[in-house]
Amino acid sequence: GRYLVGQVTAMRSEIFNTSLSAEGRAVLLYHVERMNEESANALLKVMEEPPEGVLFLLTADSLAGVLPTIRSRCISFAVAPVSPADCARYCTAQGVDSKDAALYSELFDGHIGTVLDAARDEARRAQVDKALALAKAAAAQDSYAAAVLLAAYEKDKVGAAALLADFRAVAAAGLRGSPRAPVQGDAARKAIAAADAAIQRLGAQVNPKITLSVLAMKFRTF
Missing domain, CATH: 1.10.1240 (Methyltransferase, Methionine Synthase (B12-binding Domains); Chain A, domain 1)
Structure with missing residues (x-):
């Protein structure tokens, strides 16, 4: 439900104390709009002086819910769902019954993850x-x-x-x-x-x- 500041602190400790591979490392944080002020500020401190070779990938349902100082340090991309027809074809290829895939793809407007959850x-x-x-x-x-x-x-x-x-x-x-x-x-x-x-x-x-x-x-x- 919510990020705890301890989780952000633990992430910071890991990326600073663990040796990186030759390709570097990516840190993926889902739903950063759910961070409270304390955990968001902890993340901001990491992003202000990140270790070399680390890429941060942040997702949010609403960009407006993300701390402005974090947004200012990111490149933002709006990701829209695919069409219901494309979603149904993909989910069918993943083993979902074609009728279920068509129904859920229309009900959930092409959100692939939601359709797969509902079907499985x-x-x-x-x-x-x-x-x-x-x-x-x-x-x-x-x-x-x-x-x-x-x-x-x-x-x-x-x-x-x-x-x-x-x-x-x-x-x-x-x-x-x-x-x-x-x-x-x-x-x-x-x-x-x-x-x-x-x-x-x-x-x-x-x-x-x-x-x-x-x-x-x-x-x-x-």
Whole structure:
């Protein structure tokens, strides 16, 4: 979830104290937008005076979330997902069932890693199926079906947030016009807004039972 300053300090110690190969060394840090001020400043100190032959590769979901002083020492590249069709072809070549690859590629807009996770993990597949069922309830304005499905998450805030993130992805696919998304057009737009509001409420320590009940009631207006 979050970088600890001790992890950055340990990384610094390793790259300064370990002899480098002739080709040098690359340090890959995922999601640097998740660093707090303390760990980001620790990384900054390493990047200000890096050991010779070390290349830092940083990834972030949002460049705006990265400390400006770190950004100023980097060359930034925006990496977009591939097209759903290309994603489906690649994932099929990796052994994913072609129908699953096509479905997940459209739902997750060509994000290869997300598609592979959904296809290869049974719990993840089950969650996507529930998100699709929730989207069908939204399209039918069936608040009862939504309430029944969401009731299983009333004491599982983390699971509820994960389900709603997939529900949001399904609705976003519908907004893009994907025929595989059960909810389309204005209903998809409302579903995205409702999911965003519910996820925000869950993050703000609001009782998940209340949050999910409110969400289910909104389905009547879709």
